[in-house]
Amino acid sequence: MLLTEKQLELVDRQIKRLIKTDSFYGKKYRELGITECKSQADFDQIPFASKDDLRFAYPLGIQAVDDKDVVRIHSSSGTTGRPVIIPYTQKDVEDWAIMFQRCYEMAGITQHDRIHITPGYGLWTAGIGFQAGCERLGAMAIPMGPGNTEKQLQMMIDLKSTVLTATSSYALLLSEEITRRGLKDRICLKKGVIGSERWSEKMRNTIKNALGISLYDIYGLTEIYGPGIGISCDEEDGIHYFDDYVFIEIIDPVTGQRLPDGESGEIVITTLVKEGAPLLRFRTHDLSRIIPGTCACGSPYPRLDVITGRSDDMFKIHGVNLFPSQIESILGMVDGVGSEYRIILARDSETRRDVLHITVEAEGRVDFAETSRKVAKLAKTKFGVTPRVAVVPIGSLSRSEKKTKRVEDQREM
Ligand code: ZN
Numbered sequence: 296m297l298l299t300e301k302q303l304e305l306v307d308r309q310i311k312r313l314i315k316t317d318s319f320y321g322k323k324y325r326e327l328g329i330t331e332c333k334s335q336a337d338f339d340q341i342p343f344a345s346k347d348d349l350r351f352a353y354p355l356g357i358q359a360v361d362d363k364d365v366v367r368i369h370s371s372s373g374t375t376g377r378p379v380i381i382p383y384t385q386k387d388v389e390d391w392a393i394m395f396q397r398c399y400e401m402a403g404i405t406q407h408d409r410i411h412i413t414p415g416y417g418l419w420t421a422g423i424g425f426q427a428g429c430e431r432l433g434a435m436a437i438p439m440g441p442g443n444t445e446k447q448l449q450m451m452i453d454l455k456s457t458v459l460t461a462t463s464s465y466a467l468l469l470s471e472e473i474t475r476r477g478l479k480d481r482i483c484l485k486k487g488v489i490g491s492e493r494w495s496e497k498m499r500n501t502i503k504n505a506l507g508i509s510l511y512d513i514y515g516l517t518e519i520y521g522p523g524i525g526i527s528c529d530e531e532d533g534i535h536y537f538d539d540y541v542f543i544e545i546i547d548p549v550t551g552q553r554l555p556d557g558e559s560g561e562i563v564i565t566t567l568v569k570e571g572a573p574l575l576r577f578r579t580h581d582l583s584r585i586i587p588g589t590c591a592c593g594s595p596y597p598r599l600d601v602i603t604g605r606s607d608d609m610f611k612i613h614g615v616n617l618f619p620s621q622i623e624s625i626l627g628m629v630d631g632v633g634s635e636y637r638i639i640l641a642r643d644s645e646t647r648r649d650v651l652h653i654t655v656e657a658e659g660r661v662d663f664a665e666t667s668r669k670v671a672k673l674a675k676t677k678f679g680v681t682p683r684v685a686v687v688p689i690g691s692l693s694r695s696e697k698k699t700k701r702v703e704d705q706r707e708m
Contacts, residue, residue, distance in 0.1 A: 321358050399428055413459070415441050425460045426438055464494075465496055492512070498635075513526045533600050543562060625673040631658040635694070637702075638651070656686075
């Protein structure tokens, strides 16, 4: 996708504003001699921004406005090293809420709805984003935050929550509890807005069927406002994103070359109007593609396909590059196997070979030993790698309210 005239104008404005500041990117662009953005070719000269830049500029090096204009900060949950701090101005906070309201509207949610918000509040961008969009829409926010399943279910029943907002793994946990306790008839949920991590078709169907609701995928990341820069519609054919706030391009994660619409690669985002911490060509490491053409729903907003993984989640074993989504795809083929799994990469010191361990959940009715053999055989056929597969009962693997880390590499230790 190429920039429109309007988007080009906005990027030009961002650059001219940035180079007047002593912010991390202001200095960087000045040093590189970047002064404006008048064409697609100018834009292509802008270096990529990365999470490493933001860590390096910790705590507030990327701030591009006066201190008096910053009204809030958020921080991303970095798994290693220094966190990332993102400052927001009043306009940034409002813009985010406008986009979030659009997301709810795209999902057919109205001011008559009661939105049960389980993502966490605080430094994380999730909870407060769901809340601000809800209030702007005029719906009733039920600001639960994560945890305390007992209370979640009680409030859900007593307050007749109609919309559940959660991460996919927490939605799975709640749906399993509702099924286990036979509460399905007592809940009033109609829709689920599920965000912040990639999830499999199997998991989606489990939640959908257990709760009898329609699900919408919400997309976003702390560095770029937070969740709410895009959402799927009733057509379930990709995620519409708001191109008046963000410009999205897809690049080859290895060469950095921009790819044509329709081809899969890494999502790179440019914020068009962000004030506190504008980011131009930010590498997200999320993998997807731009879906060409317009959606059957009639929305004018362009679409990203579902997120298939992260470029940094790829792991290499016996010379084969694998993504967790490939492991998921085989789990969907085995009868009785659930959607949760864990992958551990280990080193067998005796044979000096790497070993792929996969733990999967299965229903009690199937033979665990046979299920283990089936999964291993499929992996061997599909990827040429034979894993050691442990099968445990459904519900054994932990479900978290935050992003779940499904791959653990113990080989470096
Ligand atoms: Zn649509």
